Every structure is written in C-alpha cells, then in structure tokens.
Amino acid sequence: MxxxxxxxxxxxxxxxxxxxxxxxxxxxxxxxxxxxxxxxxxxxxxxxxxxxxxxxxxxxxxxxxxxxxxxxxxxxxxGLNARWPAVVVGAGNLGSALVSYRGFRERGFDIVGVFDNDLTKIGKRLMELEVMATEKIEQIVKQHNVKIGILTVPASSAKDAANLLINAGVKAILNFAPIVLSVPADVEVRDIDLSTRLEILTFHLCLKEMM
Amino acid sequence: MxxxxxxxxxxxxxxxxxxxxxxxxxxxxxxxxxxxxxxxxxxxxxxxxxxxxxxxxxxxxxxxxxxxxxxxxxxxxxGLNARWPAVVVGAGNLGSALVSYRGFRERGFDIVGVFDNDLTKIGKRLMELEVMATEKIEQIVKQHNVKIGILTVPASSAKDAANLLINAGVKAILNFAPIVLSVPADVEVRDIDLSTRLEILTFHLCLKEMM
DNA sequence: GACTGTGAAGCCATTCACAGCT
DNA sequence: AGCTGTGAATGGCTTCACAGTC
The missing domain is CATH 1.10.10.10 (Winged helix-like DNA-binding domain superfamily/Winged helix DNA-binding domain)
Incomplete structure (x- = not known):
C-alpha cells in the first residue's frame, strides 16, 4: 500500500x-x-x-x-473490520432519526449516546438510549472510546457542541449544521448540508427551464 | 449569464x-x-x-x-426566488425527520406530501401532513406541480418509489437510499449516502492511526 | 481471449497574477 | 490604494490504451 x-x-x-x-x-x-x-x-x-x-x-x-x-x-x-461507537449531539427530529437509522448499524456504526441541552428532550428514550445533557458527553465518549461525533444541532449551537466533542476526545465529526466548523488539524470534519443538496437540484431545474 | x-x-x-x-x-x-x-x-x-x-x-x-x-x-x-413544493417518499424515521426539518422551509422548500406503503404508517400525522399511500403520489404531485421528490425508503423499494415519482412528473430526486438509481436524462438525481459519509471519516481515522 | 494494472494523455477545477475600475 | 474580473498556469482526477498475466 x-x-x-x-x-x-x-x-x-x-x-x-x-x-x-x-x-x-x-x-x-x-x-x-x-x-x-x-x-x-x-x-x-x-x-x-x-x-x-x-x-x-x-x-x-x-x-x-x-x-x-x-x-x-x-x-x-x-476501517470497517471493526465496529465504531459514535455519539449524536442534538436530539431533534434529525438526530432522533439518525439514532434509529438502520444503515449505520449495518455498516458497523453503533450510536452509544445522544445528547441535547433542551430540558424537554433530556430523559426521552430513543431506541435503547436515553437523551442526556451535553455535560455527559465527555463521560460517555471516554467510557466507550468514541472517535466519531454526529452533529445535528441548530447552526447557533454547532460551534459549542463541536467543542464539547473535541474536548472529550472525538476525532471525526459528521456535521449537519449549515456552518463552517473550525477545528484542530487532527480532527476530520465532513458536512452534510441537506438544503444545499436540494439547491443543486433547483439550480438544474432552473437551467433546464431556460432552454 | x-x-x-x-x-x-x-x-x-x-x-x-x-x-x-x-x-x-x-x-x-x-x-x-x-x-x-x-x-x-x-x-x-x-x-x-x-x-x-x-x-x-x-x-x-x-x-x-x-x-x-x-x-x-x-x-x-x-432558483430560490420562488418557493418549491416537494414530496417525501418513505415515512420512516428519516423521512419523518425531513418533513419537519426547519432548514428546508427556511430556504424555500415546502413539503406538501409524505408517502409510504406500510399500512401501519399510512394515516399517521407528521406536522400538518398525513402519511398517504404511494398510490396518491401522482395526484399530489400533479395538484401542487411538484418537481422535487425526496426518497427515504429502504434500498429494496427505492427503484419502485423513484419510478412512481418520475411517472408522476417529478424532475429532481434527492435520494437517501444506498443504491444507484437509473433515471431518464431529464431527471436530476443527487444522492446523500449517510453511511458513506461516516466511512470517509473512519478511513481517515485509520490512516492517522497508522502514522 | 479475457481482464487487470498502469504510465501517459486529456480534461476539469483551482490558484495565480495582473490588467482594469473606482 | 483597493478590490474585482479574468486569462494563464498549475494541480489533480479521470480516461485511454496497452503491456502483462492467466
């Protein structure tokens, strides 16, 4: 190699x-x-x-x-010859959906923690997990040696949430918030911007309209 | 231009x-x-x-x-000087989350229909919408002049669901199913493969591990 | 004959560097 | 002086075409 x-x-x-x-x-x-x-x-x-x-x-x-x-x-x-524990930060609709997303488990990813700082969400059960306060991130990440964090919080809290993950030891972030995260060089970030993906489509629809 | x-x-x-x-x-x-x-x-x-x-x-x-x-x-x-009606096919966790996803509305996308062919899901309310049988796709797409379909069904039903959308007149598909859709040339498809995005991260985590 | 592995060529996107305005 | 707009240069990914192997 x-x-x-x-x-x-x-x-x-x-x-x-x-x-x-x-x-x-x-x-x-x-x-x-x-x-x-x-x-x-x-x-x-x-x-x-x-x-x-x-x-x-x-x-x-x-x-x-x-x-x-x-x-x-x-x-x-x-790297899929081993299973990867991961955590989800943001227990809104999207975060909840990802916790129960089969595709992740099938490919070797196990969600071992879901976090939110909205009191109305903390304690809610999602699959076999219970939504925890974001203060618990560090504990769970260290306990399971989690390297991967999935960010599904609103743009306004994404920076803080990312920092909590990074300070806890997470080295890779899948970011659904529509903002640019700045992270240390040893942390990998990939963005999934759902609206942007739709906007690529509308762009092409408009192009064709004009012809 | x-x-x-x-x-x-x-x-x-x-x-x-x-x-x-x-x-x-x-x-x-x-x-x-x-x-x-x-x-x-x-x-x-x-x-x-x-x-x-x-x-x-x-x-x-x-x-x-x-x-x-x-x-x-x-x-x-x-193309965001106008609003775009869109439909979601697949009322599982992911589909349900996207129906209520704020980011879409904020950028001009309105989900005007959710469909599934699982009888236990049909009739369920999601926001102001009610999950409908996939036979209703054509009616709703034509009624609202929908050009955009969002596919959140399992891989096994993605091909069929895509065909229903295309036959109804949809010209752009955002596909979350992990398969390659083959569609007519006048239909735009973009894939969002959630597992793949995580696998990019694990690849990099492994690379670093080795150094 | 069939199919892989790969250097070379071709193509496309990004970066450079500067002319052109204000 | 400052910043845009752009042709030219660079860099990187993809395709081509063929030597190598079974």
Missing part, C-alpha cells in the same frame, strides 16, 4: 463498491470483473481498477476479482 | 455563500469583499470571485460587493 494521496472521490466510491460487493456476495457470485462492478455502481471500468490499484493488486489478470476477497479488502481499507 | 458549463462544486459553494450573505445582511453590513466572504466560508478569495464570475459581474472594482444585491443574485441563480 503506497503512501500516495488518495482522492476523496475514490474513498466515496470504495464505500459504494463495498456495499455493492455485499449484494453480489449474497447472491453467491464468486468472481467479478471491473466492468461488472462499474456497471453495477455507475462508473467506468478504468475508474474501478484505478481506485482499487491505490491500495494494492487485488485482482487476477484475465480473470477478475474474487468477490469475498475484494469485499474484505474494501471493508478493511475503510 | 454565459452558457458555460458550471462546476458542481461552484453550485455547492454558491449555496454556502448565499446563506453566509443572509447572516451578513442581518447584521446590517452593506458591502463585502471576496476576501471577507472567503474568510467566512473557508475558501480562497479567488475562488469566490471565479464562482461569481460564472454568472455575471456583481461587484464593483476597488469596492467589493453590495451584500443585499449579491444575496439576491445568488438566491436567484439557485
């Missing part, structure tokens, strides 16, 4: 390949070609090969890739 | 600039430079100018941009 800089787009696709391979494996298929993967996930065969080649030589020339093997490798690369 | 091909990243940033300008405007600030916008949203000043230049000359050399003016322009470009 060379220490090259990997494009973020490659990581995103790796996640997609990995999930596609799970499906393929379930069907009992043993071998798959880059072309078949490409077909299945909507990219080019060369792209698939290039993406995988960043991490090693997983295929056999003239044959293709062993599905189980490649699946195991992609999961390993993404 | 030249008919150039605009990078998708530019549209994403435009949405961010636009929201930042709303904040700035609220503070009563009249004029702003590309450098100040850049600072506020975490990109380079040249990037800000280049992005805006795709759509016209909104600034004044030696001075900067008029905040209200630029805000109006960015909203217009994104």
């Amino acid at each position: 060379k220490a090259l800089k990997i494009p973020e787009a490659t990581i995103v696709r790796l996640s997609v390949y990995s999930r596609f391979l799970e499906q393929v494996d379930k069907k009992g298929i043993v071998t798959i070609s880059s072309g078949e993967i490409a077909e299945g996930v909507g990219v080019s065969p060369a792209q698939v090969r290039k993406d995988l080649a960043y991490f090693g030589e997983f295929g056999t020339r003239g044959v293709g890739y062993n599905v189980k093997d490649l699946l195991r490798h992609t999961l390993k690369i993404l | 030249k008919a150039l091909k605009i990078p998708e990243a530019t549209i994403v940033r435009l949405s961010v600039y636009s929201r930042f300008l709303e904040q700035v405007d609220k503070k009563g600030i009249v004029t702003i430079s590309s450098g100040e916008i850049a600072e506020g949203v975490g990109v380079s000043p040249a990037q800000v100018r280049k992005d805006l230049a795709y759509f016209g000359e909104f600034g004044t050399r030696g001075v900067g941009y008029n905040v209200k003016d630029l805000l109006r322009h960015t909203l217009k470009i994104l």
Whole structure:
C-alpha cells in the first residue's frame, strides 16, 4: 500500500463498491470483473481498477476479482473490520432519526449516546438510549472510546457542541449544521448540508427551464 | 449569464455563500469583499470571485460587493426566488425527520406530501401532513406541480418509489437510499449516502492511526 | 481471449497574477 | 490604494490504451 494521496472521490466510491460487493456476495457470485462492478455502481471500468490499484493488486489478470476477497479488502481499507461507537449531539427530529437509522448499524456504526441541552428532550428514550445533557458527553465518549461525533444541532449551537466533542476526545465529526466548523488539524470534519443538496437540484431545474 | 458549463462544486459553494450573505445582511453590513466572504466560508478569495464570475459581474472594482444585491443574485441563480413544493417518499424515521426539518422551509422548500406503503404508517400525522399511500403520489404531485421528490425508503423499494415519482412528473430526486438509481436524462438525481459519509471519516481515522 | 494494472494523455477545477475600475 | 474580473498556469482526477498475466 503506497503512501500516495488518495482522492476523496475514490474513498466515496470504495464505500459504494463495498456495499455493492455485499449484494453480489449474497447472491453467491464468486468472481467479478471491473466492468461488472462499474456497471453495477455507475462508473467506468478504468475508474474501478484505478481506485482499487491505490491500495494494492487485488485482482487476477484475465480473470477478475474474487468477490469475498475484494469485499474484505474494501471493508478493511475503510476501517470497517471493526465496529465504531459514535455519539449524536442534538436530539431533534434529525438526530432522533439518525439514532434509529438502520444503515449505520449495518455498516458497523453503533450510536452509544445522544445528547441535547433542551430540558424537554433530556430523559426521552430513543431506541435503547436515553437523551442526556451535553455535560455527559465527555463521560460517555471516554467510557466507550468514541472517535466519531454526529452533529445535528441548530447552526447557533454547532460551534459549542463541536467543542464539547473535541474536548472529550472525538476525532471525526459528521456535521449537519449549515456552518463552517473550525477545528484542530487532527480532527476530520465532513458536512452534510441537506438544503444545499436540494439547491443543486433547483439550480438544474432552473437551467433546464431556460432552454 | 454565459452558457458555460458550471462546476458542481461552484453550485455547492454558491449555496454556502448565499446563506453566509443572509447572516451578513442581518447584521446590517452593506458591502463585502471576496476576501471577507472567503474568510467566512473557508475558501480562497479567488475562488469566490471565479464562482461569481460564472454568472455575471456583481461587484464593483476597488469596492467589493453590495451584500443585499449579491444575496439576491445568488438566491436567484439557485432558483430560490420562488418557493418549491416537494414530496417525501418513505415515512420512516428519516423521512419523518425531513418533513419537519426547519432548514428546508427556511430556504424555500415546502413539503406538501409524505408517502409510504406500510399500512401501519399510512394515516399517521407528521406536522400538518398525513402519511398517504404511494398510490396518491401522482395526484399530489400533479395538484401542487411538484418537481422535487425526496426518497427515504429502504434500498429494496427505492427503484419502485423513484419510478412512481418520475411517472408522476417529478424532475429532481434527492435520494437517501444506498443504491444507484437509473433515471431518464431529464431527471436530476443527487444522492446523500449517510453511511458513506461516516466511512470517509473512519478511513481517515485509520490512516492517522497508522502514522 | 479475457481482464487487470498502469504510465501517459486529456480534461476539469483551482490558484495565480495582473490588467482594469473606482 | 483597493478590490474585482479574468486569462494563464498549475494541480489533480479521470480516461485511454496497452503491456502483462492467466
């Protein structure tokens, strides 16, 4: 595994390949070609090969890739050979939905704490968890060695909530608040801005309107 | 406005600039430079100018941009000078959360229908809406002239749900299901894959671990 | 013959650097 | 003097095309 800089787009696709391979494996298929993967996930065969080649030589020339093997490798690369505890800060509608989101559990993520500083929400049960005050973040994060925090608080409290997570030892934040978080260099942040995603769509709808 | 091909990243940033300008405007600030916008949203000043230049000359050399003016322009470009009705298909946790998500309303999106084909969910009230059977999609989409559909169903039903939306006349889909939708060329799809976003984080956590 | 792995080419987005206004 | 708008340069990702392997 060379220490090259990997494009973020490659990581995103790796996640997609990995999930596609799970499906393929379930069907009992043993071998798959880059072309078949490409077909299945909507990219080019060369792209698939290039993406995988960043991490090693997983295929056999003239044959293709062993599905189980490649699946195991992609999961390993993404760090999904272990389970990841995570916490959610913000127990509003979105935060609550994420606590019970199946997709996370299926891919190895376990929500081990939900926090809010709204007194009307504290104590509420969500799945097997109880919403806790944000003062408890540090305790839970240390107890479960949590590295991942999911931020679903309003923009106005996002900065404070992020700091609580970072001070507790969280090293990666998935941020749903529509603001730019500034964090130390050793903390990874990725934003999911739901409105922005819709606005990409309205932009294109308008473009087409004009033609 | 030249008919150039605009990078998708530019549209994403435009949405961010636009929201930042709303904040700035609220503070009563009249004029702003590309450098100040850049600072506020975490990109380079040249990037800000280049992005805006795709759509016209909104600034004044030696001075900067008029905040209200630029805000109006960015909203217009994104199509946010009008409100957009939208429907949600999938009334699970995520779908329910999105129906009541404030951020959408604030940016001009109105959810006018929620659908599911799970009988235990049909009839349930979410905000001022009542969950309807998916057979009602066509009626509601046509009635409100809905162009945008939000898909929050499981992967297994996503293809069918997408087809219902498309047949009803929807032209843009925000897809939360972790599968690749194949749609006609006149339909825009953007995916939000929540697990993938977390997996980008675990990938980076693992990388750092190794150093 | 089929398919992977990869250097080279091509393409697209970002950054630079400066001319053009105010 | 200050800041925008933009052609040119850079950097990075994707596609191409083919050598290498089964």
